[in-house]
Amino acid sequence: MRDTHCRPRRCGLSVRSTGLANLLILASALSSSGLFSGCASVAAGNHQAPAALKISVVPSSVDFKEVVVGQKNTQTLHITNSSDEPISFEKLHVSGQGFTFSAAKTPVTVPPGATFPVTVAFAPTATAPVSGSLVASSSDLKSQVTVPLAGSGEKASPQLQVLPTSLNFGVTNVHSSATQNVTLKNTGNISITINSVAVSNSAYSATGLSSGVSLAPGQTLEFNLTFRPATAGVASATLSVGSASLTAPAKLNLWGSGATPPPSTPNPPSTAPHSPSAPSSPTPNPPTTTAPSSNPPTTTAPHSPSAPSSPTPNPPTTTAPSSNPPTTTPPSSTSAPAPLIGLSWNASTSSVVGYHVYRSATSGGPYTRISGSVISSLGYQDGEVVPGSRYYYVVTALDSAGTESAFSNEASASVPNP
Numbered sequence: 001m002r003d004t005h006c007r008p009r010r011c012g013l014s015v016r017s018t019g020l021a022n023l024l025i026l027a028s029a030l031s032s033s034g035l036f037s038g039c040a041s042v043a044a045g046n047h048q049a050p051a052a053l054k055i056s057v058v059p060s061s062v063d064f065k066e067v068v069v070g071q072k073n074t075q076t077l078h079i080t081n082s083s084d085e086p087i088s089f090e091k092l093h094v095s096g097q098g099f100t101f102s103a104a105k106t107p108v109t110v111p112p113g114a115t116f117p118v119t120v121a122f123a124p125t126a127t128a129p130v131s132g133s134l135v136a137s138s139s140d141l142k143s144q145v146t147v148p149l150a151g152s153g154e155k156a157s158p159q160l161q162v163l164p165t166s167l168n169f170g171v172t173n174v175h176s177s178a179t180q181n182v183t184l185k186n187t188g189n190i191s192i193t194i195n196s197v198a199v200s201n202s203a204y205s206a207t208g209l210s211s212g213v214s215l216a217p218g219q220t221l222e223f224n225l226t227f228r229p230a231t232a233g234v235a236s237a238t239l240s241v242g243s244a245s246l247t248a249p250a251k252l253n254l255w256g257s258g259a260t261p262p263p264s265t266p267n268p269p270s271t272a273p274h275s276p277s278a279p280s281s282p283t284p285n286p287p288t289t290t291a292p293s294s295n296p297p298t299t300t301a302p303h304s305p306s307a308p309s310s311p312t313p314n315p316p317t318t319t320a321p322s323s324n325p326p327t328t329t330p331p332s333s334t335s336a337p338a339p340l341i342g343l344s345w346n347a348s349t350s351s352v353v354g355y356h357v358y359r360s361a362t363s364g365g366p367y368t369r370i371s372g373s374v375i376s377s378l379g380y381q382d383g384e385v386v387p388g389s390r391y392y393y394v395v396t397a398l399d400s401a402g403t404e405s406a407f408s409n410e411a412s413a414s415v416p417n418p
Contacts, residue, residue, distance in 0.1 A: 096132015
């Protein structure tokens with residue numbers, strides 16, 4: 001209230017000890033704002049809140065944490081006028097290296113209950129922590145509005161990871177295909193754009209991944225790799241995924257083996273009973289193949305072999321026609337028995353349901369599967385041989401899930417001429 005007839009005089013305040021500071025501040029604020037002159041008498045129980053409490057800022061502070069040098073991160077503040085009168089901000093400014101802001105040009109008047117957004121950006125120029133503040137000034141407020149700012153610059157670290165780190169397709173028939181899923185993940189702190197995808201062997205191909213794909217930090221991409229062998233034998237390859245951001249491409253090692261499909265009339269399975277159990281590991285260990293026998297039979301009467309003295313049975317012998325005809329009787333009119341090569345091997349150390357036998361005319365392969373169905377025994381007789389030839393054999397083991405092991409060691413035998 002303004003009293004134009006009041007003469008200047010010394011004023012006295014009669015207050016209780018509690019709330020004295022608020023009363024003095026309020027009296028000073030009222031006097032400086034020109035709302036009244038002369039004396040004021042303020043009751044202790046009717047004081048108002050300081051003018052600085054008329055606004056609220058959300059968030060009250062901003063921490064940008066780590067931002068890669070050369071990149072920018074932004075956050076938006078909301079300044080709300082919670083009073084009953086409009087507030088005019090005459091000036092906005094930020095301090096601290098790398099901090100900037102964007103907002104409407106000052107002065108900006110915020111009506112009662114309205115919100116004024118201010119977007120603050122942090123673009124560090126060095127790998128070091130930085131602090132600063134956003135300051136909003138208004139003559140309608142007793143003090144400036146200050147929002148603390150913080151952030152830290154860090155070095156760019158582009159990283160690309162391929163999961164799994166290696167891939168084995170096992171054995172696949174020639175001109176058939178097997179497909180497996182692969183995950184590509186950006187484990188660095190900057191976005192990465194793929195500019196090359198290459199596989200070193202044409203038996204493998206990638207789908208769902210191509211040049212131009214971009215991954216943000218932490219983002220993953222799933223794609224497929226397919227193995228389609230054109231020839232029998234082991235096929236290895238390397239998948240390379242490149243980017244201009246990487247010093248070296250991300251790589252994935254690939255393995256697989258092509259096999260000739262089994263003959264149309266497979267050999268019957270062994271009659272020995274076998275109860276398969278679940279495999280103890282995803283891929284069974286390959287069996288150890290012993291050298292097959294190719295000695296011709298003797299002319300003595302056949303006999304019943306005794307039980308083997310060790311877990312590994314004795315290898316069967318190869319039956320070949322005799323080169324010397326009998327002398328005591330006329331020559332037989334029947335044809336000579338067909339030659340055979342007998343194989344035997346040690347059992348796999350994994351839990352397996354059977355084995356497959358592969359053969360090649362040259363050492364080291366490529367090998368062709370000659371066992372039509374799974375062999376549950378530890379031996380096999382190859383009757384598809386030609387006298388005067390030499391053959392090379394390997395064996396694989398299979399678990400109950402159908403997973404096939406790698407090749408065993410190679411064994412070889414020659415079929416003598418009659």
